[in-house]
Amino acid sequence: MSNEKLTTRSENYSEWYNQVIQRAELADYAPVRGCMVIRPHGWALWENIQQSLDRRFKATGHVNAAFPLLIPKSFLEKEKEHVEGFAPELAVVTIGGGEVLEEPLIVRPTSETIIGYMYAKWIKSYRDLPLLINQWGNVVRWEMRTRLFLRTLEFYWQEGHTAHATEKEAKEETLRMLETYTRFAIDDAAVPVIPGRKSATEKFAGAVHSYSIEAMMGDTKALQSGTSHLLGQNFAKAFEIQYLDENNTQQFCWTTSWGLSTRFIGAIIMTHGDDQGLILPPKLAPIQVVIVPIYKNDEEKSKVMPVVERLRLELSDFRIKVDDRSEVTPGFKFNDWEMRGVPLRLEVGPKDVEKESVMAARRDIPGREGKSILPQEQLRGKIADLLTDIHTSLYERARAFRDAHIFDPKNYDELKQIVQEGWAFSWWCGDPACEAKVKEDTKATTRCIPLDQPARNGKCIVCGKDAHEKVYFSKAY
RNA sequence: CGGGGCGUGGCUCAGUCCGGCUAGAGCACUCGGUUCGGGACCGAGAGGUCGAAGGUUCAAAUCCUUUCGCCCCGACCA
Numbered sequence: 001m002s003n004e005k006l007t008t009r010s011e012n013y014s015e016w017y018n019q020v021i022q023r024a025e026l027a028d029y030a031p032v033r034g035c036m037v038i039r040p041h042g043w044a045l046w047e048n049i050q051q052s053l054d055r056r057f058k059a060t061g062h063v064n065a066a067f068p069l070l071i072p073k074s075f076l077e078k079e080k081e082h083v084e085g086f087a088p089e090l091a092v093v094t095i096g097g098g099e100v101l102e103e104p105l106i107v108r109p110t111s112e113t114i115i116g117y118m119y120a121k122w123i124k125s126y127r128d129l130p131l132l133i134n135q136w137g138n139v140v141r142w143e144m145r146t147r148l149f150l151r152t153l154e155f156y157w158q159e160g161h162t163a164h165a166t167e168k169e170a171k172e173e174t175l176r177m178l179e180t181y182t183r184f185a186i187d188d189a190a191v192p193v194i195p196g197r198k199s200a201t202e203k204f205a206g207a208v209h210s211y212s213i214e215a216m217m218g219d220t221k222a223l224q225s226g227t228s229h230l231l232g233q234n235f236a237k238a239f240e241i242q243y244l245d246e247n248n249t250q251q252f253c254w255t256t257s258w259g260l261s262t263r264f265i266g267a268i269i270m271t272h273g274d275d276q277g278l279i280l281p282p283k284l285a286p287i288q289v290v291i292v293p294i295y296k297n298d299e300e301k302s303k304v305m306p307v308v309e310r311l312r313l314e315l316s317d318f319r320i321k322v323d324d325r326s327e328v329t330p331g332f333k334f335n336d337w338e339m340r341g342v343p344l345r346l347e348v349g350p351k352d353v354e355k356e357s358v359m360a361a362r363r364d365i366p367g368r369e370g371k372s373i374l375p376q377e378q379l380r381g382k383i384a385d386l387l388t389d390i391h392t393s394l395y396e397r398a399r400a401f402r403d404a405h406i407f408d409p410k411n412y413d414e415l416k417q418i419v420q421e422g423w424a425f426s427w428w429c430g431d432p433a434c435e436a437k438v439k440e441d442t443k444a445t446t447r448c449i450p451l452d453q454p455a456r457n458g459k460c461i462v463c464g465k466d467a468h469e470k471v472y473f474s475k476a477y
Numbered sequence: 478c479g480g481g482g483c484g485u486g487g488c489u490c491a492g493u494c495c496g497g498c499u500a501g502a503g504c505a506c507u508c509g510g511u512u513c514g515g516g517a518c519c520g521a522g523a524g525g526u527c528g529a530a531g532g533u534u535c536a537a538a539u540c541c542u543u544u545c546g547c548c549c550c551g552a553c554c555a
Contacts (some may be wrong), residue, residue: 005516014549033547088553110555144478144553151554204555212555224555263555294514331515338515349514359514367515443551477555 006339008275013219014147020269021148024278024340034146034153038262041340044286046156046262050136052188052284053158053260056180062132062160067114069137070105075113078238082112085205089141091153107140112206112231112257115161116239123253126165126245130173134160149266150223150477157261163241163253167232170254174230175451177258178211181226189264190281190395191215191271192402193225194472196448201432204257208232214447214472216402217270220422222447222476225267228258266477271398272364278341279363281394282387288319289383290342292333294349307376308348311358314380318387338363343390344383352376364390364397406472415461415473419444423474427458427467434462438473447472 006023007015021027026042029035038046054064070093076083091107094100108114115133123131136158146152160177164170178195185193193213203210207229215225235241236252245251272279282288293308295301305324312322321342323333330347337345347359358379362370374382405422409415418424419442428434428446435446449471460467 018548029547031546085554139555141554143555145549145551155555157555227555259555261555292514296513300513326513329513329515329517331513331517333516334514335516347514351514 006275006277009218009273016273016275017266017270018148020273020278020339026265026269026278027148029148032153034143036148036152038156041286042265045265045268045280045284048284048286049189049260049264050158053180053184054134054136056184057134057158057160060132060176060180062134062162064135065133066135066137067108067111067118069108071108071111071114073104073106075117076106078113079206079234081234082206082238086110086141089143091140091142108137109139109141110257110259111135111137111139111159112161112235112255113239116235116241116255119161119163119253119255120239120241123163123241123243126243126251129163129165129243129253130169131163132160132173133162134158147266147477149269150263152262155261155263157259157263159257159259162256163236164255165243165245165251165253167254170232170256171230174209174211174228174256174258177256178213178226178228181213181228181258181260184260185213185215185225185264185267186395188281188283189268189271190283190391190398191225191267192395192399194448194450196450196472198227198448199430199432199435199446199471201435202446204229206231206234207257208234212448215267215271216398216405216423216474217267217477218273218401219270220405220474222423222472222474223263223267223270224447224476225264226258226260229256231255231257272394273341274366276335276366277339279394280341280343282343282391285341285343286319287321287337287340287342288387289315289321289344289346290337291320291322291346291348292330292337293322293324294330294347296350300350303353304348304350307353311346311348311376311379315383317380318383334361344386360386362386362390364393409461412461416442419473419475423447423472424461425470425472426461428469428471429460429463429465429467430469431460431463431465434460437462442473442475444473444475447474447476 006019009016025039027036027038030037086109090109093105138154138156140154142153143151162173182193182195185191193215195213198210198212209230211228212224213226215223217223233252233254235255241253242250291308293304295304308322312320343363345361352358356376357373360372360374406425407418407422409418409424409426415424439445449469453469457468
């Protein structure tokens with residue numbers, strides 16, 4: 001831990017981001033370029049994300065399995081668009097056990113191909129469908145430029161892969177999982193997201209349609225925080241995933257895939273963090289409540305600690321920690337836990353022992369404003385309420401920030417201005433040429449075409465032709 | 478791959494231009510004491526093949542050559 005002040009977000013946003021990660025001990029740089037070590041505090045956060053999502057996956061009928069890390073190179077080549085999309089960023093194993101391999105192996109960048117191969121083996125009949133499998137794992141993509149959590153050579157994620165008898169079912173699944181991600185982001189991470197469809201140029205290599213949830217970071221750039229793909233029959237045809245229907249006719253399956261990665265940790269950092277450091281949403285925070293005991297001498301300590309211990313037991317429903325370090329002062333601990341993003345801090349000192357109270361400090365409201373004195377009686381319920389409040393206020397604050405930075409440009413010149421400091425929500429004719437022009441002029445790309453659309457039609461912000469959908473343009477991570 | 482920056486105790490850096498005593502500082506760490514309701518203080522201590530290799534020189538952190546790595550900014554992407 002450094003004692004120096006954190007770089008502020010307005011001074012240098014990306015420097016702020018890097019410092020928060022290191023000082024909150026979420027992650028550290030590994031010896032290999034572009035790789036990171038996820039440290040215990042970061043991993044604990046990821047575990048909570050996993051639990052939250054996994055519960056939702058199970059509730060919608062999915063089961064977990066594990067597929068191998070290494071994939072025959074030829075598998076990738078079976079789906080044309082897929083291989084073209086991923087070829088530049090593949091890590092390839094050419095030697096094993098000291099021998100040059102007959103066929104090089106790919107370190108999976110995603111698992112559609114090997115899962116497709118297995119599904120072809122497993123699926124025979126319409127009775128085998130739908131097949132709903134998820135896996136938690138890691139993948140490797142050889143990226144040019146990397147950032148902690150947002151883009152690393154190796155990252156952890158979950159990838160769901162499903163096979164269905166009909167296009168309708170596959171499409172329902174794709175949207176169901178998009179909705180699952182949306183609920184997770186809003187209800188558990190307090191991250192406001194916009195679910196929508198990706199443009200053809202932004203979609204997953206090999207998908208018919210890609211959908212994403214898009215979040216606005218504290219610097220107004222967009223972050224794709226989860227994706228769900230309708231793969232149509234592309235992979236089914238490439239891998240011959242077929243079933244016999246009720247009429248004894250061979251049919252190709254309709255497949256989907258969907259993923260959410262450790263990148264989401266970046267979304268949490270950049271959605272909620274402030275100039276004091278990390279702010280974690282209560283439902284996902286590895287430590288929800290920290291108790292800092294306060295005393296001047298052994299006599300005070302002997303009075304304070306039994307109360308602290310009693311409160312710790314009483315609050316054992318929460319993820320709670322008592323900071324009993326004797327080598328640092330309470331003031332240091334306050335800053336330390338604020339840096340680490342703990343949503344709620346309780347201070348217990350001699351005055352509290354006397355008055356049977358505790359001092360509570362909310363992480364989302366800095367300084368004196370966020371402090372309140374609570375009676376020790378019925379503390380558990382009060383803490384639960386406070387954590388709920390913190391969740392709500394984090395969400396509302398992030399949503400207000402986002403909405404204040406979304407604009408509807410009146411013309412193309414305005415759009416060019418807007419995407420420098422926010423998102424533009426505009427009519428778009430759907431022509432990739434218009435999208436490309438915006439990108440060339442401004443570096444902003446289409447983020448998503450939201451599922452919720454106005455009832456009327458409009459004119460494309462770029463070319464002026466008829467448009468029936470509105471899209472978000474913005475710079476993105 | 479292009480542009481920029483940087484490699485010196487765990488961290489942040491000074492020293493490099495202009496070679497020369499035993500390579501420094503702050504923070505962190507260890508021990509002792511005083512402190513403790515918003516980043517405490519005093520004293521003592523431990524810790525470094527100066528990214529690596531080669532060269533020039535009586536002498537290299539410093540000059541030359543080569544090389545490796547990392548970070549930041551651009552083109553590709555969750």
